[in-house]
Amino acid sequence: MWFTFWRPLVESFTKGVLEGQTKPLDYRGAFAQYCLLIALILMLAWLNTSLLLFYGLPLNALTYFITRYVDYLNHYGCDEESGNACELANNSLSPAFNRLTHNFGYHSAHYIKPGAG
Numbered sequence: 001m002w003f004t005f006w007r008p009l010v011e012s013f014t015k016g017v018l019e020g021q022t023k024p025l026d027y028r029g030a031f032a033q034y035c036l037l038i039a040l041i042l043m044l045a046w047l048n049t050s051l052l053l054f055y056g057l058p059l060n061a062l063t064y065f066i067t068r069y070v071d072y073l074n075h076y077g078c079d080e081e082s083g084n085a086c087e088l089a090n091n092s093l094s095p096a097f098n099r100l101t102h103n104f105g106y107h108s109a110h111y112i113k114p115g116a117g
């Protein structure tokens with residue numbers, strides 16, 4: 001799971017900056033967001049290292065790992081090669097889960113319309 005911290009940065013740089021891809025998302029914009037996040041973390045480290053180390057980074061890592069685990073569950077056992085959007089992902093129909101995760105359980109929706117917000 002640790003590679004999920006650095007792999008999106010590498011992919012967004014390769015596809016956005018080097019190749020100029022904008023589909024299915026603006027990879028250059030994603031790379032800019034990652035750079036902004038890194039700059040923010042470095043600024044916080046300079047301003048208040050202990051707050052960053054004991055509050056900011058652990059909370060960010062916990063949130064990141066939870067969302068990666070839920071993303072894993074959304075794809076576990078699915079046919080990733082299927083052309084049918086309903087077979088690409090699992091969905092959670094739990095109202096409580098979807099309310100707490102901003103409808104993250106309705107995962108097939110982003111395959112049906114990838115750019116939807």
